[in-house]
Amino acid sequence: MSRPQIPVTVLTGFLGAGKTTLLNRILSEPHGHRIAVIENEFGEIGIDNALLKRRSDEQVLVMNNGCICCTVRDDLVRILGELAAKRAAGELDFERVLIETTGLADPAPVAQTFFVDPGVAEHYALDAVITVVDAVHGMAQLDAHHEAQDQVGFADRILLSKTDLVSAEQQEELSTRLHEINIRAPIIPVHFGKTDLAQILDIDAFSLDIAEALEPEFLHHFHHHHHDDDVQSFSIRLSEPLSPIRFRLGLGSLIDKYSAQLLRYKGVVHLAGYEQRVILQGVHMLMALNLAEPWLPDGPRESVLVFIGERLPEAEFRAVIDAAVLRTDAESDASFDAAMKIIDELPF
Template sequence: MIPTTILTGFLGAGKTTLLNRLLKEPHGHRIAVIENEFGAENIDNEILVQDSNEQIVEMNNGCICCTVRGDLIGALSTLAIRRNAGELQFDHVVIETTGLANPGPVAQTFFMDEEVSLHYMLDAVITIVDAKHGMQQLDDREEAQRQVGFADRILLSKTDLCSPEEVAQLTARLKRINPRAPITSNSLDGLPISGLLDLRGFNLNDKLDIDPDFLAEAEHVHDEHCGHDHGHGHDHEHGEHCNHHDHHNHTDDIAAFVFRSQRPFDTARLDNFLGGLIQVFGPRMLRYKGILYMQGADRKVVFQGVHQTMGSDIGAPWLDDEERGSKMVFIGVNLPQDVFLQGLEQCLV
């Protein structure tokens, strides 16, 4: 299985800068970069021979650049065939989406297409955000919000053009949209390439990365403003939902919320409810992931999904001294949080 990274970010964020580094620097990794030549930013002009008819060009540093003239599935299949035949050597793939792209369909390719899922494993979605223009782009363009919502890791570029206060304000907003993606604000020129590979951000595993500050903030806001009865042995983390005083002056269509409970789920009820959610709200559900405590199970159940594609797996055993409970995060477009949270509560034993 070839680990694959999806690189996304709005127009001008710095994807080309990072791709040029991948294809030029002697970093010691053998990476195949799949670049969409119909994008507004092309690396062809700077790197590839203009009159070359080759779809795949090998670089001096051992990397490969593949310009997608057809569909992505065809490009991935061609690379896999040539790698298996010994014609090409690479051990990681980076796919650049165009600046206006929704990364969702690209991510779904790795689960929906049998040929692709046979050879490739989606490692992570990395989103570059232009610190100077990020606030405005998030205000104006839903694509920018989607790119943040899908991210397993967020890279801030052009922070040298901003004040520390501006960077802090943008960082706080990004965390509200996506609390599970670590944010790095190093210069793209100085960022180690190895730090972008093998992040395992998309793998099903027991670690559910949610920013602890987000949870603390959500809990604080929840306690102050929501007035719900917490006497049932479980609690909801509503995030922005309960924040009636909007001191940020930014209302994002895409936001995250978290459900937590110490009571176990009834398996049949949860399956039915999640199936219904995906049918009704699937296109608006960008990313969702959770560690589930199921009735009668001595192991954790790990689940995650993209839009209508959901998968689950058996996780590690519950330890004797470990507090059992479920934690689920949902990131989506104008999702009715009360429907999700109250519905999940109804699935508890």
């Protein structure tokens, strides 16, 4: 008797749309589902792993050295194989898999893996492709990036995030555009990832017929996805604490100058005077700095920042962030206190 296949949900959506926010909700709510998560990030240093609020019984596997839809697809096949083997041996206990793709992934080749690779097809069944669309930036992303269009076109459900930041008219206009690209997928608003799981898990929504209609070679040729070469990422890692005021002002100046090209930026920041990690999140002009968990008392403290964008001047970004390193000998206690006072008035 064949064992039932493990349902898989592919979670996609353009850079910064709200995929990790949704995943965090799913991982932190007591819904009773046992989920193994595969997380794939754009950029050589992953930040999302640090941002995930996982429960100890959840399996989270991270793939960072490339995009799941092309260079690391073999890794995906390998990881899925290992998960299935450990589950069969009773070493792991999960009943479904959720894969978060990078914001630049084409979901078609990821979906294809579940039909074309015999080992994967034996153990897994693709349940649905869920695409998160950012209500603030979605329209511009659809205009400028074919990846954003592919993600919407291939979706079985579209989750519309950040509707709290747009007017009813803007939301309506974007929904109309999304319907024009994909008439099948229901559009469901989500506020900071809050959604009814029954609408996205175990919905048996993926249709091979539709996939073949969209991609006639779906079952025959491995689809080669071409990334937009203009989109690049770099990361900055610093072990010295940063001056809160100079970091805030320097970052602000970079955002002011390059917001149009800055598709995504995020990081964990070590600010002088703070016992807590500071999390940076941004998409174009929309930036947030929030306090997160405290640093471990004896553990290393460092800042790791990732910038993803088009034609970003990496050297200038490095120089500005480097200039925020706290110069303890040059900065008197008085100026530090003054900086802290200003920082207290900032929104984090």
